[in-house]
Amino acid sequence: MELFAVPDLPEIRAGDDLAALIDERVAFEDGDVLCVASTVVSKAEGRTFDLADFEAGERAERLAAHRAEVTGEERDPRFAQAIIEESEELVLEAPFVLAVTKFGHITVNAGIDRSNVPGGDLLLLPEDPSASAARLSERLGVPVVVTDTSGRPFRYGQRGVAVGWAGMPASRDWRGETDRDGRELGVTVQSVVDELAGAANLVAGEGDGGTPAVVVRGWAFGDHGGSENLFRDEADDVVRAALREWEFD
Ligand code: GDP
Ligand code: MN
Ligand code: MN
Ligand code: MN
Structure with a gap:
């Protein structure tokens, strides 16, 4: 697997055709995934x-x-x-x-x-990042993940996460497969769009690098069960429920 930044993208302005700007600069291959920072999707969509x-x-x-x-x-x-x-x-x-x-x-x-x-x-973030990803994916012919840098609970530091995706499932389901002991995996659903976003964010950087779009080459989702769920349903989210009850004083 290889990741590289789309070279020489200009400063993105409202109304820019981001898909065309990227397409001019990359010869996409079968199996590529494009990860793009929400910052430039938002700029193109006039969210400033x-x-x-x-x-x-x-x-x-x-x-x-x-x-x-x-x-x-x-x-x-x-x-x-x-x-x-x-x-x-x-x-x-x-x-x-x-x-x-x-x-x-x-x-x-x-x-x-x-x-x-x-x-x-x-x-502001794109209004509907998965819809933005779908429009880019349609034009470019590859799956697209829209990323943002985000903090995490329990840990210092920020990392790239997926805020929208299209053309591939959000998660890869490992349940029913076996570990090296032959034990059946009961719970693991790997949020692959976040893992791709994290890797791409490492290449994109956070400063003035000018590299908001990153191509992932040589990684394949493969023939596995997947899921579109990434954001926890309210009913499954015990952390959200606990925070609602908490008062800082
Ligand atoms: P975020 O993670 O979506 O909030 O985006 P960041 O602000 O961290 O920017 C990610 C990368 O995109 C960095 O390398 C920035 O220098 C680059 N970047 C941000 N805006 C632009 C732009 O309009 N044009 C180009 N070429 N790069 C940009
Ligand atoms: Mn930023
Ligand atoms: Mn951001
Ligand atoms: Mn960032």
Whole structure:
């Protein structure tokens, strides 16, 4: 398996044809998977905003004040408003805002990004990253994973995760297969889109590298059972339930 960055992509602007920009620069081969940073998908889709585009409501004012009280850091209530508008639910308000996005991904600040965003204060995640992935996949003829850098509970550091995907299942089901002892695997469903996103994110980097699109070559999903589920259903999510009950004071 080999990963390489798509070379020489320009700064992406609203309305850019990202599929064409990538297609011009890569000779895709059968079996390739394209991983692309949500940052450039969002830019192309015009998801760049200014703080001034958001008018803070009462809840946003309260949220910003609560966070400031807990952390001692001021937060612009308009940023809180942007998070609220992007979210289905806020699981946690302080010391950081953990939000369920409208497409089901749970992440800090609803994934609103303030790095690599020239000309705007805020870059929102794509409205529906799997739909974005499907449009790119259709044009490029390969599976596409839209990635974002995200923190993890229990561990320091951030890593790439999949926020959208198309053209391949989210997970590879190992249940019913056997380990080296012949013991049947009972629970393992491997979230392959996250693992590809993690590997691609390593190549993409986080700074000014200018390499948001990464081709994975020589990896195959193979003839296995798969699943489209990546974001836990509410009923299965004990961590979400526990955090809802928790109050920081
Ligand atoms: P995120 O993980 O989706 O939030 O994206 P990052 O902000 O971490 O950026 C990932 C990679 O894409 C880095 O190498 C950035 O330099 C690069 N990048 C971000 N925006 C652009 C862009 O508009 N054009 C190009 N060529 N690279 C970009
Ligand atoms: Mn960023
Ligand atoms: Mn991001
Ligand atoms: Mn990143």
